[in-house]
Amino acid sequence: MMWSNFSVYFESKNYISSKVDSLPEMKVGLLLGTSRYLGNDTPNAYFFNRIDAAVELYNLGKIKYVLVVIMEQSQTTNLKICVMN
Numbered sequence: 001m002m003w004s005n006f007s008v009y010f011e012s013k014n015y016i017s018s019k020v021d022s023l024p025e026m027k028v029g030l031l032l033g034t035s036r037y038l039g040n041d042t043p044n045a046y047f048f049n050r051i052d053a054a055v056e057l058y059n060l061g062k063i064k065y066v067l068v069v070i071m072e073q074s075q076t077t078n079l080k081i082c083v084m085n
Contacts, residue, residue, distance in 0.1 A: 020056065020060060020062065023057070024062075025061065025062055025063075026062065026063050027064050028063060028064070028065045028066070028067050029057050029062070029066050029067070030066075030069065031050055031051070031054045031066050031067065031069065032050060032069050033068060033069055033070035034046050034050065054066050
């Protein structure tokens with residue numbers, strides 16, 4: 001687990017920014033799916049933060065398309081509802 005976290009961080013650190021204005025315009029943004037709720041019915045912050053970030057990037061013209069990657073069928077409905085709203 002630690003190795004995979006380190007590997008993802010190391011390979012992607014040059015492509016990550018928390019400053020939207022410093023990001024280049026890209027054709028596609030990647031939205032990784034996750035569960036809307038944690039096991040104890042607590043809202044999953046990753047779910048909502050990822051959607052908010054994708055919408056912000058799209059609205060600012062930083063991306064033209066959003067590629068949504070899902071792992072489970074339930075994520076499809078949850079992401080579709082949140083992105084459409």
